[in-house]
Amino acid sequence: MIEHVDFLIIGAGIAGASVAYWLAPHGRVVLLERESQPGYHSTGRSAALFMESYGTAQVRALTMASRAFLQAPPAGFSEHPLLSPRGAVFVGTRGQEALLERHWAVLRSVTDRAQRLSPQQTHAMLPVLRAEALIGGVYEPDAADMDVHAIHQGYLRGMRRHGGRLVCNAEVRALSRTGARWRVDAGDATYEAPVVLNAAGAWVDAIAQLAGAEPLGIEARRRSAFVFEPPRDIDTAGWPMAIGADEDWYFKPDAGMMLGSPANADPVPPQDVQPEELDIAMAIHKLEEVSTLVIRRPTRTWAGLRSFVADGDLVGGFDDRLPGFFWVAAQGGYGIQTSAAMGETCAALARGLPVPPHSASFGLTAEMLSPARLRAPATAVRADAQPAH
Ligand SMILES: Cc1cc2nc3c(=O)[nH]c(=O)nc-3n(C[C@H](O)[C@H](O)[C@H](O)COP(=O)(O)OP(=O)(O)OC[C@H]3O[C@@H](n4cnc5c(N)ncnc54)[C@H](O)[C@@H]3O)c2cc1C
Known part of the structure; x- marks a missing residue:
């Protein structure tokens, strides 16, 4: 039995969960997680601080663009405040x-x-x-403590409310492309989808290797x-x-x-x-x-x-050489605080839409997020990159 979906997302940390949340209202979503629970890796191990001055200019824009959502999420997203004053x-x-x-x-x-x-x-x-x-x-x-569990669970709950499905114990072992669809073996099931989103955290290059994509150098x-x-x-x-x-x-x-x-x-x-x-x-x-x-x-x-990738920025966009293969990667030390703008923007780009107006108003562009920037011959570590962090 092959399950057919519109968007197949690999990795149920904050990156995969947030993009699933914004994709689920627009198509059939399955979120695949290797572990028996989502958030077992980086997402469950952070220091839970939201700080707008942290990271590169791109990271700061994503963080600032995320504040409105985290400060006042839609009704039903969480019973607890997601941000609380810290400084x-x-x-x-x-x-x-x-x-x-x-x-x-x-x-x-x-x-x-x-x-x-x-x-x-x-x-x-x-x-x-x-x-x-x-x-x-x-x-x-205005730096704030984040309730990471509530944010992560809020995204997953919102995804489910729109019919999306989280499958745990589903390690992706093989990806192949036939015609306009990806076929993915994960756990004991097989899925087909026109778009695969690679949100596997530290393992994004391992997934790329399975798919035949060039690694990002994570x-x-x-x-x-x-x-x-x-x-x-x-x-x-x-x-x-x-x-x-x-x-x-x-x-x-x-x-x-x-x-x-x-x-x-x-x-x-x-x-x-x-x-x-x-x-x-x-x-x-x-x-x-x-x-x-x-x-x-x-x-x-x-x-x-x-x-991290070389320039210290996050990566969100279709692979420039492999059709239907979308990267949601390089969350660095900022994956939770950037998750709202990153999830919403990646979901729009994965649907072939432009950067949503709210994120664009913070100066974010598709080019700034695109994996293609890392392959350009002129790519150099930018002055504001923070590779040591
Ligand atoms: C000590 C520490 C402090 C931090 N402090 C902050 C902070 O204050 N603020 C902040 O915003 N960020 C902070 N971060 C960073 C933040 O935790 C990360 O940026 C974020 O959690 C990354 O999320 P992710 O979804 O990309 O990765 P992950 O949470 O690691 O999720 C990736 C998932 O992909 C799954 N996966 C991998 N391979 C496969 C496969 N083959 N098949 C299926 N699933 C697969 C993994 O099992 C994993 O669950 C901190 C991190 C650390 C370690």
């Missing part, structure tokens, strides 16, 4: 004057609510920071994180997220605990990645160096993959 401070220590200036310039370009903080103001916001080395901070008041990078007890004598709940100006550490309150990370970006093959003990040890050392936090033992540690 974020890039913290500068001696020698990081130029880095702090750079963050300030970027932040001012995205919001007029940006604040440049003196060392005293930075310390007042985050009293555990060691005052001796502080040179100041850059404060983004690089998966391990980032580790951990949860630890907050100091007993201070109320930390209202603290903003604190991020080292060189993005080499961060911490933030997390449901009564603290979440910390060495903000590492270690290239690894796609896998069910685990945190290295050294990552956690280095993070603890760093956090204890910049603050008076005492981290005896993390109560939980984990790692996830952040997947």
